[in-house]
Amino acid sequence: xxxxxxxxxxxxxxxxxxxxxxxxxxxxxxxxxxxxxxxxxxxxxxxxxxxxxxxxxxxxxxxxxxxxxxxxxxxxxxxxxxxxxxxxxxxxxxxxxxxxxxxxxxxxxxxxx
Numbered sequence: 001x002x003x004x005x006x007x008x009x010x011x012x013x014x015x016x017x018x019x020x021x022x023x024x025x026x027x028x029x030x031x032x033x034x035x036x037x038x039x040x041x042x043x044x045x046x047x048x049x050x051x052x053x054x055x056x057x058x059x060x061x062x063x064x065x066x067x068x069x070x071x072x073x074x075x076x077x078x079x080x081x082x083x084x085x086x087x088x089x090x091x092x093x094x095x096x097x098x099x100x101x102x103x104x105x106x107x108x109x110x111x112x113x
Contacts, residue, residue: 006032006033046068050080051076052071052074
């Protein structure tokens with residue numbers, strides 16, 4: 001409940017341009033709210049990552065993950081490959097790429113996606 005209230009306060013303060021007031025919200029509450037939002041956003045992206053064709057996705061968080069587990073056998077390997085290729089530089093931003101190919105190595109996965 002405290003995380004939900006903190007989230008509402010953070011959004012309200014952001015809309016009112018009162019960002020300096022965030023310092024009065026305890027750090028664990030702010031981190032909990034941010035982590036919760038990140039988990040929800042990541043959960044909504046799972047069907048696109050695996051290329052699932054879901055007809056009616058449940059609203060409950062745990063039911064979604066159970067459905068994803070059940071649908072794992074229908075995953076589209078091309079969808080996964082394109083996502084991994086497009087996002088590889090987010091996982092290894094300082095990866096050494098041969099001289100002259102650096103820009104191509106960064107642009108090709110994004111163009112494919």
